[in-house]
Amino acid sequence: MSNPSSPDNTSLIRSSLKKRYARERRFKLYGLLAVLTGFMFLFVLLADIVIKGTPAFTQHFIQVTIDLDPDALGVAPGASAEELQAANFGGAIKRGLREMFPDVTSRKDKRALYRMISIGAEYDLRDLLLEQPELLGQKKEIWLRAHSEAGSYLKGQVDTELAEEDRKVKNNLIGWLDRLEAQGKTESRFNVAFFTSGDSREPELAGIKAALYGSFFTLMVTFCLAFPIGVLAAVYLEEFAPRNRLTDLIEININNLAAVPSIVFGLLGLAVFINFFEMPRSAPLVGGIVLSLMTLPTIIITSRAAIQAVPPSIRQAALGVGASQLQTVFHHVLPVAMPGILTGSIIGMAQALGESAPLLMIGMVAFIMDVPGGVSDPSTVLPVQIFLWADSPERGFMEKTSAAIMVLMGFLILMNAVAIYLRRRFETH
Amino acid sequence: MSTVASMGNFSSKGTADKADKPQQALDINHAADDHETIGTPWVEDAKMSARNVNVFYGDKQAIMSVSLDIGRNEVVAMIGPSGCGKSTFLRTLNRMNDIIPGCRVEGNITLDNEDIYQSQQDTVLLRARVGMVFQKPNPFPKSIYENVAYGPKIHGLAHSNAEMDEIVEKSLRRAGLFNEVKDQLDKPGTGLSGGQQQRLCIARAIAVSPEVILMDEPCSALDPIATARIEELIDELKEKYTIAIVTHSMQQAARVSQRTAYFHLGKLIEVGDTKEIFTNPQHHLTENYITGRFG
Structure with missing residues (x-):
C-alpha cells in the first residue's frame, strides 16, 4: 500500500481533479439550462x-344623444318603474344613432349602424332611467356600451390592411367609428361587467361572475368533504389501522385512485349522484362531490406522507408522559404534520379548481347566465367557462378566454399564498 | 441462537453459584449460550420486577428470559454493548414497545405487584406512573411552559392556572432548569441547548409525578458538563423516585447507580451491587466489558 501523501498519489489525484471539476461544471450547466428552458416556456x-x-379588462363606450321622450319610449309621462321596464329603449337608441349619422339611409347600412351599440345598452339605459326617473322627457348625451366588433376596432385589434370581405369589421363601421373618435365620442373604461355579470352570447356583456361563484361553491363543497375525510382517513390509516391484508389493499387502491382519469369520476357522478340519487343536474353540489372524490386520494397520500415524516421522538415523548394515542395524534402529530397536510390539500384543491372534464359529464357545461345563489343552483365553473369561451368563434371571446385564464391563475396564486401563509404560521408554533 | 426454545424454562436461582470464571475469555457466543444470571436479580422491596421476560421483534428474539427487580428509590444501571437488549428491556417496563409493529413481549412484569401486561392494564395510566426520558432530547415543538404543563394538563392534575404554574415551576426547579429559563417560559423548548433540552424532558417527565423514571441513555447526546449536571440531578431524584437508567458510559453507571445489570446479546449476564460489579465481576463477559476488552 502506498502512502496516501506520497508525491505519487498527489499527482494522480491532481491529474484527475480537472476532469472531476469539469464534470461538475457540466452538470451545473445542464441544470441551469433545464431551469432556464422551463422559465422560458412559462414566460412565453x-x-x-x-x-x-x-384588452378584455377594458370596454369602449360610445356617446349617443338620446331623446328620452315618453311618447317615443311608448310610456306615459309619469311612468311607474313597472311601465318603464317595458319601454322601447332599443328604439330610442336607434333613433339617436340615426340622428348622429343622418347620411345613413339604406336598410342594410342602418342595421350595420345599430350593431355598433351592444344590445345590452338598452338594459343599461333602462337601469339608468329606473335610477333617475327625472331624466324622462329630456334629451341627453349618454355613454352606451359598444358592440364587441366596434370595440375590437377601437382597441386597435382590427387589421385594416386586410381585404374588407376577409374581416368582420366592415369599412362603413370603421368610417363611423373614426368620425366618433375624432369627435371625442368614444371612451375606454374599465370593464366592470366582466366581473359583475354572468355568461352571455355577446362578448361585451359576458362576465365571469357566475363562473366565479360556481367555482367558489363547488370548491367549498369539495373542501368541506375532501379535507376532513382525507385527513382523518390518513390519520386512521397511519396511526390506528392495523397492518394487514385489508389495509394493504386499501392503500393500493388509494394509490390507484389517484391515477384514475378525472372524467371517470364524472361518469361516476353522473351515474350515481344524478341518475341514482337524483341530485340536481349542473349543480355545484354534485360537482363538489365529484371533485372531492377526485381530490381525496391526493389529500390522503400527501397527508400520510406528512404524518409519516413527523419524527417518532415526538410520538414517544407524548406517549411517554401518558398521552393516549388520540391525544398524541391531535396534540402533537397533526400540528407538526399540518404544514405538509395543508400543502397537499391546497395542491388537491388547486387541481379541483382547474378541473373541467368531470364537470362536463354532470352538466356543468350548460350555458348559464345567472349567478348561482347556492350549491344546488345550476352553474358553471371557471375552467368550463374558459372552455366554452375558447369554443366561441367571436373575436371578443378570445380575449375573454385569456382574461378568464388570468383570473383563474390569480386564484391559484392566491390559494398558494394562503397555503404558504398557513404553513409559516403553523411552523412558528 | 439454537437454544432459544429452552430459555423459557430457565429460572434464576437466588443463590447464584459463583462458578469458576470460564477460561475462554473471548469466546463470546459460546459463553453466552445457555447461561444463568450471575448475582441476585431480586431485591427485598421491589418497585418493579420482571420475571422471565422474552421480547421478540417479529421472529427475532431480542431479549431472552431476563429477570430483574428494580428496588424502591434505587437507581439501577443497565450496561452492555450495543444491541444487547438493554434499551428494549427498559422499554418493556412502561410498554413503550407496544408501539413498535411486530414486537411481542412474553413473561411477567409487575409494578407494585400488579402485572402491567395483563389485558385490563391501561397503558396511559402505566406511562403516567412510569415516566421516560429518551436518548435524544425530544421536547415538543411548543413553549417551555407547555412542554412541562402538557402531562399534568392531559391527566387533569392541576385545577387552576395558579396550580399549573406551581407544578411547572416545581418540576423545572427539580430538574435544575428553572433559573436558566424562568424569563423565557414562553419560548420554544426546541430553542434550548442540548443539555437544557434534556433537563426540560426530565422536568416534563417528573411533572406528572411518576413513581418510576426510565432513562434511555439520557446523556449520550450531551457534553461532559451537561452530563455532570444530569447525573447530579439523578442523584437528587432518587430520593423521591425509582430510576432505571440505560447507559453506555461505565463511569456514569458507577457514579449514579446502586445496582448494575450487565446485558449481553439479549441476556442478563450479571447483576449486583454497582461497587461489586465494577471491582469484582464474576462473569468473564462482564469483566471483559468493564475492562474495555470489547464493547
Missing part, C-alpha cells in the same frame, strides 16, 4: 395570455 405562456387577455 404567461406573456401570451396576458397580452391576449388584457
